[in-house]
Amino acid sequence: MAGTVSGFGRLNRKRSSNKEGKRKKAVYPEKSPTSPLASKLPRKQASSGLPLPEDDNEVPAIGSIYASPPIPSAPVSRLPARGFAGRGNCVDDTVADNALTASQHAPPDSGTVVRPLAGKPSNSFRDANKRPRSLSLDTAETPSKRKVTAFSEDAALVPTKIADAHAQVIADEWNEVARQSGVPEIAKITFINEIDHEPVPPDINTLFTYLDKDCLSSVEVPNPPKAETMPCIGRHPAFTDEGLFTFATDCKIIIECGQDCSAASNCKNRVTQLPRTIPIEIFKTVERGWAARSAVPLVRGQVLGLYTGLIISRTTASKLIGADAAYIFQLDMDEPQDADPSLVYSVDAFRSGNWTRYINHSCSPNTAIIPVARGSAHESLPYTLAFVATQDIVPLAELTLDYDPSEAKTFARKKYREKSRSKILKRKRNQTPCKCGTLQCRGWLPQM
Numbered sequence: 001m002a003g004t005v006s007g008f009g010r011l012n013r014k015r016s017s018n019k020e021g022k023r024k025k026a027v028y029p030e031k032s033p034t035s036p037l038a039s040k041l042p043r044k045q046a047s048s049g050l051p052l053p054e055d056d057n058e059v060p061a062i063g064s065i066y067a068s069p070p071i072p073s074a075p076v077s078r079l080p081a082r083g084f085a086g087r088g089n090c091v092d093d094t095v096a097d098n099a100l101t102a103s104q105h106a107p108p109d110s111g112t113v114v115r116p117l118a119g120k121p122s123n124s125f126r127d128a129n130k131r132p133r134s135l136s137l138d139t140a141e142t143p144s145k146r147k148v149t150a151f152s153e154d155a156a157l158v159p160t161k162i163a164d165a166h167a168q169v170i171a172d173e174w175n176e177v178a179r180q181s182g183v184p185e186i187a188k189i190t191f192i193n194e195i196d197h198e199p200v201p202p203d204i205n206t207l208f209t210y211l212d213k214d215c216l217s218s219v220e221v222p223n224p225p226k227a228e229t230m231p232c233i234g235r236h237p238a239f240t241d242e243g244l245f246t247f248a249t250d251c252k253i254i255i256e257c258g259q260d261c262s263a264a265s266n267c268k269n270r271v272t273q274l275p276r277t278i279p280i281e282i283f284k285t286v287e288r289g290w291a292a293r294s295a296v297p298l299v300r301g302q303v304l305g306l307y308t309g310l311i312i313s314r315t316t317a318s319k320l321i322g323a324d325a326a327y328i329f330q331l332d333m334d335e336p337q338d339a340d341p342s343l344v345y346s347v348d349a350f351r352s353g354n355w356t357r358y359i360n361h362s363c364s365p366n367t368a369i370i371p372v373a374r375g376s377a378h379e380s381l382p383y384t385l386a387f388v389a390t391q392d393i394v395p396l397a398e399l400t401l402d403y404d405p406s407e408a409k410t411f412a413r414k415k416y417r418e419k420s421r422s423k424i425l426k427r428k429r430n431q432t433p434c435k436c437g438t439l440q441c442r443g444w445l446p447q448m
């Protein structure tokens with residue numbers, strides 16, 4: 001498995017042995033997309049955790065994300081491409097068409113069906129393709145912060161309006177899905193491009209499904225262990241009463257309550273199941289594609305969102321290459337080293353996912369991933385991946401994640417420090433250069 005997948009993410013490489021061997025396959029029941037647990041459930045103190053890490057600022061090594069090849073240069077969607085034609089600042093339709101077809105995913109595992117675990121696909125460019133035609137430019141103005149000063153007003157006006165209208169359509173769809181999960185009005189998602197006229201990230205223009213908090217699955221996944229059999233229950237709390245992650249646990253997986261919880265009406269042990277309350281801006285960067293940030297201040301330990309997408313087997317994930325592999329996060333936290341790749345899983349956010357797919361890599365990040373399982377069998381996937389702030393974050397600061405925290409530790413070792421940076425970069429020349437711009441930059445994106 002290692003070395004074959006160049007995906008977005010991978011959890012801890014250290015794996016515990018699975019005493020029960022391969023888990024029995026089971027079918028998960030479908031959930032109602034309109035009855036999210038989190039929208040109804042109050043919080044209860046989580047009861048999982050182990051000793052405090054030596055360094056209070058150190059994030060437990062519970063997540064690592066691996067690099068993907070660079071996002072293909074396809075900086076335009078179908079609608080804006082027409083609008084921009086002849087202005088020279090966007091690629092033509094041919095390029096746009098190539099961009100739209102170049103990243104076809106491998107089909108799900110043969111013999112399996114793609115079915116929602118919770119949530120009905122609601123955002124697809126099969127529909128969105130038609131919607132811009134009905135937009136009125138007069139009424140489609142958005143509060144975009146787009147800067148058009150680099151262009152003459154006449155030249156910029158029309159494409160800007162079209163781009164804004166298109167971004168608004170997509171944002172409205174995503175916000176509606178989020179609203180159905182209980183996300184409040186104040187926590188809207190907006191697209192902001194102060195770099196060029198690309199209205200939204202190009203890969204969500206076709207066949208993209210926004211999944212606020214639950215994954216789809218192309219495979220049958222195993223039953224999660226019962227809560228009472230998990231080692232972290234009843235120990236140090238993973239979250240404070242205010243719902244902040246304490247960083248005081250070295251549990252590989254945080255266990256939250258599930259449907260079997262007897263205190264369902266006042267349970268605080270469902271922090272990651274609560275609806276998002278922070279407004280998110282998805283914005284374009286000069287060198288790292290699109291990125292994500294919060295419009296409001298965040299505090300250390302705050303849960304920001306869940307990484308959603310399509311659950312695929314590692315066998316399928318290992319076949320994905322290039323841009324198709326750019327949004328894969330391996331769920332390898334709790335699997336044996338010799339696991340059968342057809343029985344272990346990855347989350348692929350390429351064709352479905354949420355705003356967290358725009359969290360870029362930084363060698364000095366301000367968020368981390370914690371794996372979270374819900375307590376009852378048949379209730380959730382083996383675990384979900386929650387982003388938490390690892391420091392207080394000011395509004396509009398880009399949210400970043402170290403795609404491979406374990407690599408940071410390796411890099412810090414003496415033998416790495418002794419090598420010159422140029423030698424390391426040469427050795428890694430086939431990898432994607434890291435543009436995080438931090439003093440701690442390791443030079444390239446992590447890659448399997």
Ligand SMILES: C[S@@+](CC[C@H](N)C(=O)[O-])C[C@H]1O[C@@H](n2cnc3c(N)ncnc32)[C@H](O)[C@@H]1O
Nearest residue numbers: 068069070071288289290358360361434435436
């Ligand atoms: C999960 S995606 C993040 C969102 C992506 N920027 C986009 O526009 O869709 C991961 C990809 O973003 C780009 N990326 C993320 N962090 C980067 C960094 N520090 N330097 C350069 N490229 C980065 C790489 O192309 C990587 O494969």
